[in-house]
Amino acid sequence: EVQLVESGGALVQPGGSLRLSCAASGFMFDNYVMSWVRQAPGKGLEWVAAITGSAISTDYADSVRGRFTISRDNSKSILYLQMTSLRVEDTAVYYCAKHTMSWTVLEYWGQGTLVTVSS
Amino acid sequence: QSVLTQPPSVSAAPGQKVTISCSGSSSNTGRNYVSWYQQFPGTAPQLLIYENIKRPSGIPDRFSGSKSGTSATLGITGLQTGDEAYYYCGTWDSSLGAGVFGGGTKLTVL
Numbered sequence: 434e435v436q437l438v439e440s441g442g443a444l445v446q447p448g449g450s451l452r453l454s455c456a457a458s459g460f461m462f463d464n465y466v467m468s469w470v471r472q473a474p475g476k477g478l479e480w481v482a483a484i485t486g487s488a489i490s491t492d493y494a495d496s497v498r499g500r501f502t503i504s505r506d507n508s509k510s511i512l513y514l515q516m517t518s519l520r521v522e523d524t525a526v527y528y529c530a531k532h533t534m535s536w537t538v539l540e541y542w543g544q545g546t547l548v549t550v551s552s
Numbered sequence: 553q554s555v556l557t558q559p560p561s562v563s564a565a566p567g568q569k570v571t572i573s574c575s576g577s578s579s580n581t582g583r584n585y586v587s588w589y590q591q592f593p594g595t596a597p598q599l600l601i602y603e604n605i606k607r608p609s610g611i612p613d614r615f616s617g618s619k620s621g622t623s624a625t626l627g628i629t630g631l632q633t634g635d636e637a638y639y640y641c642g643t644w645d646s647s648l649g650a651g652v653f654g655g656g657t658k659l660t661v662l
Contacts, residue, residue, distance in 0.1 A: 468651060470597075477554060478589070478597065478640050480651030492649050528596055536644045536651075537585045538603070542596040 435459040435541045437529050442546030449519050449550070455512040455529030455543055463487070463507035466532040468539060469514045471525035471548075481527070482514065483536070497523075519550045555580060556641055558654035565662050568631050572657045574624040574641030580652055581643055582622040588615075589640045591656075597640065601626060633661050 441453040453469070469481040482493045482503040491503050502515040512529050526547050530539040557575040564570040574586060588601035599608050601617035604624060616627045624641055641654040 470651070477638075477656040478591075478642070478653040480642075480653060483651065494650055495648075533602065535585060535603070537642070538587050538599065539589070539597075539642065539651075540599055540602075540608070542598070544596055 435531065437531060437541060437543035439527065439529050439543045439546040442527065442548045444549045444551065445519055446552050447519060447521055447550055450515070450517045451519065451548060453514040453516070453527055453529075453546060453548070455514075457510045457512065457529075457531070460531065462505075462510040465534075466536060467503075467505065467512045468530045468532065469503060469512075470528045470530055470539065470542075471523075472528070472545075473522070473525040476525075479525075483532075484512070516548070519548075521550050524548060524550045554655040555645060555648075555652035556643070556654035558639075558641060558657045560655070561658045561660065563660040563662055564631055566631050566633060569627065569629045570631060570659065571628075572626040572639050572641075572659070574626070574654050576622050576624075576643065576652070578622060579647035580622075580645040581619070581624055581641075583646050584643045586617070586619055586624040586641055586643045588617055588624075588626045589642060591638045591640065593638075600639070628659070631661050635659060636661050 468483040484503045500518045526545040528545045531541040585603040589597040590600045591597040604619040
């Protein structure tokens with residue numbers, strides 16, 4: 434059974450930093466592209482970042498490029514999202530998601546972790 | 553403003569059929585497969601349709617997908633009150649090099 438468990442969400446001040454983690458199990462972690470997707474309160478889904486299985490390639494939404502870094506530890510089956518220079522508008526539930534072999538399909542999602550950016 | 557365009561809401565009576573549209577462009581829906589996700593309030597999204605028309609195991613055949621040109625459509629037949637949820641379309645945008653979603657459609661079963 435595929436499981437994705439996010440952690441690390443917290444209340445942080447504007448300009449602060451935070452690292453999210455996503456522990457994966459039930460599949461060959463290093464074989465799959467992984468993404469972070471966020472959802473601001475009462476809003477729709479916003480894709481944030483993706484990383485290939487080998488971690489050779491990453492992509493970012495324009496809204497977070499230069500501030501967020503996606504990475505992975507395949508030896509531990511953990512996905513990370515390092516967030517810096519946080520803004521009020523980064524407040525959201527952050528989901529990690531496993532792709533199928535296709536970049537277009539988010540097959541499994543974690544339960545999400547809440548990040549609140551506020552003074 | 554979402555890259556993909558969905559109607560904000562749709563509604564229909566129990567037992568009826570509803571369709572939800574998703575409109576994009578040549579760099580996203582026109583070029584790549586479209587997926588659909590179902591989300592109940594307070595829970596994570598769940599994959600409903602992938603590669604335009606395919607259903608993951610466990611998804612009833614009341615749910616169907618189609619695509620023509622740059623537009624995709626989710627169809628739900630035999631509506632049940634338990635289908636009340638938000639529905640999102642999503643794909644990859646080859647020009648942006650980014651994942652994109654529609655703004656979401658709230659389905660109300662009257």
